[in-house]
Amino acid sequence: MEITRIAEGAKGFEKVFAFLRERLLAGSLKPGDRLVPERELALQLGVSRPAVREALRALTMLGIVEILDRVGTVVRRPDVSVLGDFFTFALAQQADLIDDVMEARIAIECQAVRLAATRASIADFERMQRALTTIAETIDDADAGGMADFEFHAAIVLAAHSETLSVLHGSMGALLTRSHRSRRELVQAFGTMKTYLIDDHRRIFDAIVARDPERADTTLRRHFAIGDEYRRQAVLGLAEPRKASGE
């Protein structure tokens, strides 16, 4: 059973990457395992160490392995970070994608809220309740308020108990919060905004507690629509920047 059997034709990086991919996909390399040292891997595959490092770095970027300085390389369970990086770069080059991403976020959350209405545990309820309280408390603080808002929505997704949904939502949240804070400042001016923020979230929470997926979805969807409408009016109506320090 030759080790170099895999990816015979390939050279260097490709060879190492293919080798490791096989092992990872086949399951012979599981999360927590420590990889063989770079030098030995290079010997086994008949490639140079730089080639091995490239492959390891590539896997690191995919979140598959983690390189521990002066310790070794270990396989880890993939997590959000990769997607976060990806979206960060992707959106940086297409800022107009933000509305696009917002739509995806709505998609995720609406599905999540349905699942949450079915699966939410006591702990989930508590987390959401806590976020609701924070929202009410920070209603006059655009910065903390935005954070609290996001916390509540994140709590919903968590309550869905879906790893994938959490991952996707998390990766989008990272950059949406950035653009959101500025937008929220605009909207803050509206007097009705406060009751909207508090009551709307409350209604969503109630629907989840009531174990009513349909109502939860509808309410959440309307919540987004109203927020959109507020922003639209804010942009059109009072485009007066009230703060000189434009971030």
Add this chain to the structure above:
Amino acid sequence: MEITRIAEGAKGFEKVFAFLRERLLAGSLKPGDRLVPERELALQLGVSRPAVREALRALTMLGIVEILDRVGTVVRRPDVSVLGDFFTFALAQQADLIDDVMEARIAIECQAVRLAATRASIADFERMQRALTTIAETIDDADAGGMADFEFHAAIVLAAHSETLSVLHGSMGALLTRSHRSRRELVQAFGTMKTYLIDDHRRIFDAIVARDPERADTTLRRHFAIGDEYRRQAVLGLAEPRKASGE
């Protein structure tokens, strides 16, 4: 304006990566641009070429950059492939995530179908119509049928005209189709399955054509639910593997 200003403390890979990230996020490196040669980049940043290669390889994994053999490195618009790789690895190590991913797919498609009902163009209608026809034609072929099925759903997402939704859907589709084919074979046994496949998709299409987002969503959601039910029954009822050659 020193080039090495960025990430002064960092060394090697980190330095190069930070440098390029800054350029990419700031927009001074746009899709289509050709990066400076590896050697020159190494010189500018005062690092070795292997370090540069690692950074470039990392960006390649993120889909930000494309290394063209013996030509150069160019910035490209990020696309699906990265997420596909990620999910491939992620699911290999956690097969139980498949149901999880399925939920995410439902989330994406339900949002997409709403948007599609609003934004779908003639071309989109045609694409969906074509897929519907193919579904009907390949109704007895598990393999081609699954493909056609996926085509239709993909057409819905395309009709939403949302880059992000497309990306997410595409990345999930890559691996869902794999597990789907086998599942579809199971389900194929049911006689009512054929009408379900044809009529249900037709109904979804009709709702989109009618520009009725709500109905489209509801119909699609029910479509998934029914499919789930079929699969459940198939697994429970006739768990007899009819083919010895297990792929």
Add this chain to the structure above:
DNA sequence: CCGTGCGTTCTGGTCTGACCAGTATGATGA
């Protein structure tokens, strides 16, 4: 004058071998 062909230059791809700096482990001493 224009077009084709060839050669130089430049690109990424890779390798070799070496050094550095912490870690981990074992042997050694108290």
Add this chain to the structure above:
DNA sequence: TCATCATACTGGTCAGACCAGAACGCACGG
């Protein structure tokens, strides 16, 4: 027996070199 220290081992990096193919420009032929 336990604490301490030396050494082997790890990843991180560097330097310089070679290869093969692509790109470009120049010279030659039509």
